[in-house]
Amino acid sequence: xxxxxxxxxxxxxxxxxxxxxxxxxxxxxxxxxxxxxxxxxxxxxxxxxxxxxxxxxxxxxxxxxxxxxxxxxxxxxxxxxxxxxxxxxxxxxxxxxxxxxxxxxxxxxxxxxxxxxxxxxxxxxxxxxxxxxxxxxxxxxxxxxxxxxxxxxxxxxxxxxxxxxxxxxxxxxxxxxxxxxxxxxxxxxx
Amino acid sequence: xxxxxxxxxxxxxxxxxxxxxxxxxxxxxxxxxxxxxxxxxxxxxxxxxxxxxxxxxxxxxxxxxxxxxxxxxxxxxxxxxxxxxxxxxxxxxxxxxxxxxxxxxxxxxxxxxxxxxxxxxxxxxxxxxxxxxxxxxxxxxxxxxxxxxxxxxxxxxxxxxxxxxxxxxxxxxxxxxxxxxxxxxxxxxx
DNA sequence: TTTCGATGTCAACGCTTGTTGGCCTACAGT
DNA sequence: ACTGTAGGCCAACAAGCGTTGACATCGAAA
Numbered sequence: 184x185x186x187x188x189x190x191x192x193x194x195x196x197x198x199x200x201x202x203x204x205x206x207x208x209x210x211x212x213x214x215x216x217x218x219x220x221x222x223x224x225x226x227x228x229x230x231x232x233x234x235x236x237x238x239x240x241x242x243x244x245x246x247x248x249x250x251x252x253x254x255x256x257x258x259x260x261x262x263x264x265x266x267x268x269x270x271x272x273x274x275x276x277x278x279x280x281x282x283x284x285x286x287x288x289x290x291x292x293x294x295x296x297x298x299x300x301x302x303x304x305x306x307x308x309x310x311x312x313x314x315x316x317x318x319x320x321x322x323x324x325x326x327x328x329x330x331x332x333x334x335x336x337x338x339x340x341x342x343x344x345x346x347x348x349x350x351x352x353x354x355x356x357x358x359x360x361x362x363x364x365x366x367x368x369x370x371x372x373x
Numbered sequence: 374x375x376x377x378x379x380x381x382x383x384x385x386x387x388x389x390x391x392x393x394x395x396x397x398x399x400x401x402x403x404x405x406x407x408x409x410x411x412x413x414x415x416x417x418x419x420x421x422x423x424x425x426x427x428x429x430x431x432x433x434x435x436x437x438x439x440x441x442x443x444x445x446x447x448x449x450x451x452x453x454x455x456x457x458x459x460x461x462x463x464x465x466x467x468x469x470x471x472x473x474x475x476x477x478x479x480x481x482x483x484x485x486x487x488x489x490x491x492x493x494x495x496x497x498x499x500x501x502x503x504x505x506x507x508x509x510x511x512x513x514x515x516x517x518x519x520x521x522x523x524x525x526x527x528x529x530x531x532x533x534x535x536x537x538x539x540x541x542x543x544x545x546x547x548x549x550x551x552x553x554x555x556x557x558x559x560x561x562x563x
Numbered sequence: 564t565t566t567c568g569a570t571g572t573c574a575a576c577g578c579t580t581g582t583t584g585g586c587c588t589a590c591a592g593t
Numbered sequence: 594a595c596t597g598t599a600g601g602c603c604a605a606c607a608a609g610c611g612t613t614g615a616c617a618t619c620g621a622a623a
Contacts, residue, residue: 193620194570213482215405219611229572234612290533291481292403297533304535327529327537328549334533335525339517343480343487343524345494347517359518363553383590384600409581419602424582 198236200226205247209285214244214293241295248289248299250282252307257315265315266365270357273333277341284341287334304330312368321372328367336360388426390416395437399475404434404483431485438479438489440472442497447505455505456555460547463523467531474531477524494520502558511562518557526550 204225208217219240223230237243253276260268277283286303289296309326317325336356339348351359394415398407409430413420427433443466450458467473476493479486499516507515526546529538541549 192569197570213405215403216482218609220609230611231573231613232571235570240611288481291478291528292406300533301535323537324541324545327535327541330535331525331529331538331550332522332553333525334528335521335523338481338524338528339521343490345491345517345520347513348521351514351517355514359557360521362556363522366552367549382599387600408579410579420581421583421603422601425600430581 194236197226197228197232201228201233201236201243202247205243206282206285209244209247209289210281212288213291214289214296219243244289244293244296245299248282248286248296250280250286250303252276252303252311254307254311257311260315262315262369263365265368266361266363267357269329269333269364269368270361271353273336274353274356277337283337287337288342315368317368318372324372325367329364332360332363332367384426387416387418387422391418391423391426391433392437395433396472396475399434399437399479400471402478403481404479404486409433434479434483434486435489438472438476438486440470440476440493442466442493442501444497444501447501450505452505452559453555455558456551456553457547459519459523459554459558460551461543463526464543464546467527473527477527478532505558507558508562514562515557519554522550522553522557 201222204222205217208222208225211217219230219233222243223233233243237246253272255268255272257265257268286296286300290300291297304326305323308330309323312326312329313319313322336348339345340351391412394412395407398412398415401407409420409423412433413423423433427436443462445458445462447455447458476486476490480490481487494516495513498520499513502516502519503509503512526538529535530541530546
């Protein structure tokens with residue numbers, strides 16, 4: 184067995200604290216307004232430690248924005264429940280982990296974060312969509328449409344916080360948005 | 374007649390050049406990365422002129438992000454064409470004027486820009502939705518849902534530039550997204 | 564107990580930012 | 594021709610940024 188990170192280092196707690204603070208700040212302020220100094224203060228350490236462990240601000244963001252959508256296997260979902268399943272999953276994922284919010288905020292202004300977002304949805308979402316056996320020629324487009332509604336929901340609900348979108352309960356969101364995703368996934372190609 | 378700005382000043386050309394450059398930079402880079410110096414260089418004037426005419430960076434942004442969605446009167450649109458009409462209008466508006474892109478990018482990180490975005494959609498979009506005579510109790514929510522899909526489309530197509538969304542022709546977009554907006558506008562409340 | 568790398572602090576660097584005030588210039592009104 | 598004012602430029606400021614290297618301290622191996 185090739186141990187890449189064999190035994191626990193004494194600094195693991197610090198590294199984790201930095202990462203947690205970084206995610207919070209990036210999610211709340213975006214890439215440029217989140218300063219290394221503020222993140223270090225939140226983590227109760229010196230700014231230079233951030234540099235030592237993550238090399239640079241870009242490196243820190245790359246580590247903090249590491250994310251797995253953990254999409255379920257759509258082949259195991261009843262075909263007429265695909266939309267509902269996806270909305271519920273996304274809602275839970277957005278609200279349970281601020282990493283996605285950090286990535287979304289940063290993607291607006293930081294080219295690297297935008298690239299990361301592209302990879303996230305191109306790889307993970309498109310792969311999941313391909314998984315339930317749709318026509319390969321339309322898979323990417325269907326995934327893109329799902330991304331447009333999903334990210335738009337996140338943007339209005341968690342970033343801009345449009346009141347009517349914020350006030351919807353999770354069930355409201357599912358009731359309205361699930362049919363949209365369902366059609367994007369299984370509807371006729373345009 | 375009360376002339377607020379009676380005769381043309383000699384500096385009007387400069388003011389306009391600054392505003393044009395500001396919109397470009399804000400649209401391309403977002404609020405924090407768009408520097409006054411860069412904007413001034415684009416407009417071929419001194420950074421201090423920006424301050425003289427717009428007071429501060431915030432003031433410049435406020436002036437540059439002034440925007441009218443110019444939504445059509447939805448009461449004059451055939452009820453089953455509401456979705457299509459809106460998608461076409463938004464597509465044209467997004468691609469013909471980079472102000473909206475500037476506002477969208479900035480809204481991710483700048484609280485003032487987010488507030489501006491809220492007002493834009495709360496006032497202009499909700500008013501248009503109310504205009505075709507839906508139940509007042511559901512108007513705000515319907516407008517919010519339309520905003521979620523519309524902004525999501527813009528975000529994926531113009532900001533993050535997800536390839537499958539970018540590659541869609543305007544007609545593709547209309548064919549897929551119009552039914553979504555149509556349901557948000559006229560579908561049963563959830 | 565000595566040693567040595569890992570962990571952490573401190574002070575400073577070079578740079579960019581928004582912003583300011585002083586100065587020059589050109590033009591319109593007299 | 595004279596003058597006042599608006600338009601414009603230049604140089605500089607203070608603040609904040611990411612980043613760096615020198616120095617202290619701890620903890621485990623020898």
